[in-house]
Amino acid sequence: MKRFEVLLPLVGVAVLLLIWSLTVWARLVDPVLLPSPMSTFEAMWTGMASGKLGVDFLKTVERTVYSTAIAAVIAIPLGVLLGSSEKLYRSVEFLIDFFRSTPASAMFPLFLVLFGVGDRTKISVAAFGAALVILFNVAYGVMNARKTRILAARVMGASRIRVLWDVMLLESLPQTFVGLRNGVSLALVIVVVAEMFIGSTDGLGQRVFEAQQLFDMPAMYAAIFAAGALGYGLNLLFLTIERRFVHWSGR
Amino acid sequence: MARVQPAETVDLASPVHDPLQRTAPHVTIRGLSKRFSDATIYDNFDFDIPRGKLISVFGPNGCGKSTLINMIAGLFPPDAGEILFDGQPLSRIKFGYVFQNYREAMFPWLRAFDNIAYPLKVMGLPKAERIRRVEKIVANLNVKIDLKLYPYQMSGGQQQLVSIMRALVVEPEILFLDEPFSALDYEMTLFMREQLQRIFVDTATTTVLVSHDLEEAVYLSDRILLLSRHPARAVEFVPYDAPRPRTLKTLSEPEFISTKAHCLDIFQREVRKG
Numbered sequence: 001m002k003r004f005e006v007l008l009p010l011v012g013v014a015v016l017l018l019i020w021s022l023t024v025w026a027r028l029v030d031p032v033l034l035p036s037p038m039s040t041f042e043a044m045w046t047g048m049a050s051g052k053l054g055v056d057f058l059k060t061v062e063r064t065v066y067s068t069a070i071a072a073v074i075a076i077p078l079g080v081l082l083g084s085s086e087k088l089y090r091s092v093e094f095l096i097d098f099f100r101s102t103p104a105s106a107m108f109p110l111f112l113v114l115f116g117v118g119d120r121t122k123i124s125v126a127a128f129g130a131a132l133v134i135l136f137n138v139a140y141g142v143m144n145a146r147k148t149r150i151l152a153a154r155v156m157g158a159s160r161i162r163v164l165w166d167v168m169l170l171e172s173l174p175q176t177f178v179g180l181r182n183g184v185s186l187a188l189v190i191v192v193v194a195e196m197f198i199g200s201t202d203g204l205g206q207r208v209f210e211a212q213q214l215f216d217m218p219a220m221y222a223a224i225f226a227a228g229a230l231g232y233g234l235n236l237l238f239l240t241i242e243r244r245f246v247h248w249s250g251r
Numbered sequence: 252m253a254r255v256q257p258a259e260t261v262d263l264a265s266p267v268h269d270p271l272q273r274t275a276p277h278v279t280i281r282g283l284s285k286r287f288s289d290a291t292i293y294d295n296f297d298f299d300i301p302r303g304k305l306i307s308v309f310g311p312n313g314c315g316k317s318t319l320i321n322m323i324a325g326l327f328p329p330d331a332g333e334i335l336f337d338g339q340p341l342s343r344i345k346f347g348y349v350f351q352n353y354r355e356a357m358f359p360w361l362r363a364f365d366n367i368a369y370p371l372k373v374m375g376l377p378k379a380e381r382i383r384r385v386e387k388i389v390a391n392l393n394v395k396i397d398l399k400l401y402p403y404q405m406s407g408g409q410q411q412l413v414s415i416m417r418a419l420v421v422e423p424e425i426l427f428l429d430e431p432f433s434a435l436d437y438e439m440t441l442f443m444r445e446q447l448q449r450i451f452v453d454t455a456t457t458t459v460l461v462s463h464d465l466e467e468a469v470y471l472s473d474r475i476l477l478l479s480r481h482p483a484r485a486v487e488f489v490p491y492d493a494p495r496p497r498t499l500k501t502l503s504e505p506e507f508i509s510t511k512a513h514c515l516d517i518f519q520r521e522v523r524k525g
Contacts, residue, residue, distance in 0.1 A: 148355035151326055155348045156370040156417075166369075170360045248359035251403035 035218040044222035053207055053219070057226050060191055060204040063119065064234065067126035067187045072180060075131040079138025079179075083172065084164055089139050096136055104129035104190050108198060122194035122203075129190050130183035137179025141172030174249040177242040184234045192227060204230070275337075277302035277425065277457045278323065283332035285318060292318050294482040296332070300425075305451050305458040307468035309514065310478030310486075311522050316461045319483070320427045323459070324348050336424065344425070347418025351430040353410040357402040363413045364398040370421050388420050392450060408439035412446060419450065425457040433463060441499075444471060452495050465518070469511045470497060477514060479521050486517055 017037055023029055024036045035043075047053025082089045107125050115121040145168045153163045195205025204227045211220035242249060276299035283296040292315040300306060300323075308316045322329045325341045326348075336344045350356035358366055364385060371381040389398065394416065396409050405413070411431060418426060428447075432440045448471060451458055462468040468475050475489040491510045493501055501507055 146355045148350055148352050149358065152348075152350060152356040152358075153369075153373075155324055155326060155346075156421075157373045162373065167358070170358070173360075246360075248401065248403055251359065 032215070032217060035221065039218045040221045040225070043216075043218035044225060047219060047222050048226070053223060053226060056202050056204050056207040056223070057230065059202045060188070060195065060227070061230065063123055063126065063191045063195075063203065064184065064188045064230075067123045067191065068130055068180070068184045070123070070127040071130035071134055071183055071187065074127075075134035075179075075183075076138050076176065079135045079176075080142055080164070080169060080172070082135070083139035083142025084168060086143055089143060096132060096139075100132040100136060104186070105193055108194065112198060117199040121198065122191055122200075125194060126187040126190040130187040133186055134176070134179040134183040137182070138172055138176050141175025141179075142168045144175070145171035173246045174242070177238060177246060177249070181235055181238045184238060185231060188227075188231050188234065275302070276300060277336065279333075279335050279338075280323070281333045281335075283322065283334065284330045285315070285322060286330055291482045293322075293329070293332075296483060296485075298476070298485055300457065300459060301474065302457055303455045304473040305460065305471055306474045306476055307460045307462050307472040308476045308478065309462060309465060309468045309518070310483065311480050311518070312463075314478045314481050314521075315483045316463075316478060317429050319478075320348075320429060320459055320461055324427045345421045345423045347415075347421060347423035347426045349411070349415050349418050349426070349428040349431045351433055353407065353414045353431075353434070354402075356414055357410055359402050362399055362401055363396065363405065363409075366402065366413055367398070367417045367420050370417060374421065384420055385416075388416055391453065392416065392419075392446070406439070407435050408443055411435065411443060415447070415450070419454070419456075423456060425459070428458070428460045430461050430463060432467070440467075447471060448496060465511060465514055466502070469507060469514060470502065475510075475514055477517050477521070480524060486521060489514055 020034075020037050024031065024034060044053070048057065082092065104125055107128060108121070111121045111125045111128075115124055149167055149171060150163055153167045158166065191203070192205040192208075194200070195203030196209045197205075200206040204223055207223040208220055208227070211217070211223055278300035280296065280298045280300075283293050283298075285291075285293040308319060310316055321327055323334055323341075324346060334341065336346075358369065361369065367388070368381040368385045371384055376384070385398075394412065396405065396412065398413075402410050402413065411434075415428075415431070431447075432443050435443060444467060447458075447460075450456075451471075460468070460471060462471075469491055472491055475491065477486045477489060478484070479486050489510060491507075493504065493506055
C-alpha cells in the first residue's frame with residue numbers, strides 16, 4: 001500500500017480529467033467553449049514543439065527570470081541593510097507596506113511613460129513588485145535572527161560585521177527563499193498581464209489573449225496550462241535550490 | 252641577611268605565581284548594580300570568584316542567577332560596578348560560555364566540527380591550526396561523536412557536548428554555563444554531569460555554573476553561591492570538599508546530604524521572605 005502513496009497527487013489530476021471528459025462527452029457545455037482534453041493537449045504539444053506557443057513560453061520565462069533577478073539583486077542587499085537595524089526598518093516600514101499593497105498593475109501607465117512600450121516596462125514593473133516582496137521577507141529574516149545565536153557569536157568575540165555576515169545573513173536565508181518564491185510568482189503574474197495588454201507581440205499572456213480573440217479554444221487552454229506549468233515549475237525550482245543550500249531550514 | 256627572610260624568598264617562588272595554586276580570587280565583582288524596568292536585580296553587589304574552582308550559583312526564581320553570569324560574561328552591561336579578571340577587563344581574557352538553549356546557540360549551517368572551530372576562526376587562527384586545536388580537544392575529552400554531522404542531526408546531549416567543546420576550544424581562563432543541562436532528559440543529564448566533572452578535573456578551569464537543580468549544584472561544585480531574592484545578596488558561599496571524581500555513591504554520603512540540606516534550608520528561608 002505504502003508504495004502507491006507516492007501516486008496520491010495524481011488522483012486529483014485523474015479525477016479532473018475524468019470530469020472534464022465526461023462534461024465534453026455529455027455535451028453539458030458548448031464544445032466551442034470547452035474543447036476535449038485530447039484536443040487541448042494536442043494543441044499544447046504542437047504549439048510547444050513547433051508552433052508559436054513554445055516561443056512565447058520562452059519569452060515569458062526570459063522576462064520573469066530577468067525581473068526576478070533584478071529584484072533579488074536590489075532587494076536582498078537592501079533587505080539585509082534594513083533588517084540589520086530595527087530602527088531603520090521601522091522608519092521605512094510604512095512605505096514598504098504601502099507599495100507592497102499597491103497593485104503593481106496600477107503602475108503600468110507610469111512605467112509606460114518612463115520606459116516606453118517595450119520589454120523594459122514589463123520587466124521593470126514585475127521587478128518592482130517582486131523586489132518589495134523579497135525586501136520585506138529578507139528584512140524580517142534578518143531581524144528575526146535568533147537572539148541567542150547572535151549572542152553566542154558575540155561572546156566568542158565576533159564583531160558586528162562578522163555577526164551580520166556569519167550569523168544574520170545565514171539566519172535570514174530560509175525567509176529569503178520564502179521571499180524569492182513569492183517574488184517569482186508575483187513577477188510571473190505581472191509579466192503575463194503586461195503581455196496581454198500593453199502593445200505586446202509575444203509572451204504567454206499575448207498567446208492566451210490572441211487565441212481567445214481568434215476563438216481558438218484548444219490553443220487558449222493550452223497556453224493557460226503552459227502558464228500554470230511555468231508558475232509551478234519556477235516555484236519547484238526555488239524549493240529545490242532551497243532544500244539543497246538551506247538544508248537546516250525548518251529543523 | 253639571606254637567612255633572615257627565607258619565608259619571603261619562598262613566597263616569591265613557585266606556589267604564589269603558579270596561577271593554579273595562587274589563592275587570590277580570579278574574578279572580583281565590585282559595586283555591581285542592575286535594574287530592569289520592573290525590579291532592581293543587583294544593588295551594589297560585591298563578590299569574589301575563587302580561582303580553579305567549580306562554583307554553582309543557586310537561588311530563588313528570578314533572583315538574577317543568569318543575569319549575574321551574563322553580566323560577568325559581557326552578554327549585557329551592568330548599570331554600574333566593575334568586574335575584573337586578575338585585574339583585567341573582560342576584553343583582555345579568553346572565556347567560554349555555554350547556553351541553556353543549545354538548539355539556538357549552535358550554528359545549524361555548520362557541521363559540528365566547524366561549530367567547535369568557529370571561535371578559533373573569529374580569533375583569526377589559520378585553518379590548519381584550527382583543525383589541530385579541535386582535534387586536540389576531541390582527543391582530550393575522548394568524545395565519540397561523528398563531528399561531520401550537522402547539529403540538527405544530533406541528540407540534545409550531543410549538541411550540548413559540542414557546545415561545551417566550542418566553549419573550551421579557545422582554552423578559556425574561565426568557563427560559564429547557564430543551566431546547561433536543563434533541556435536534557437534525566438539520563439542524558441547524569442551523563443553530561445560526568446562529562447563536565449571530567450573536563451573540570453582535567454583542565455581545572457575556573458567554572459561558574461548556574462543551576463536550578465540543587466542536587467546538581469552541590470554534586471558538581473567546590474562552592475555553592477546561594478543568592479537571596481532580588482536585589483540579590485550573597486547569602487552564603489557554602490563549601491563542599493568531597494574528593495573527585497564524585498560518583499552516584501557520593502549522593503548518598505552524609506556530607507553530601509548535610510550540605511544539600513543546609514543549602515535547602517537557606518533557600519527556603521529566602522523564598523519565604525519574598
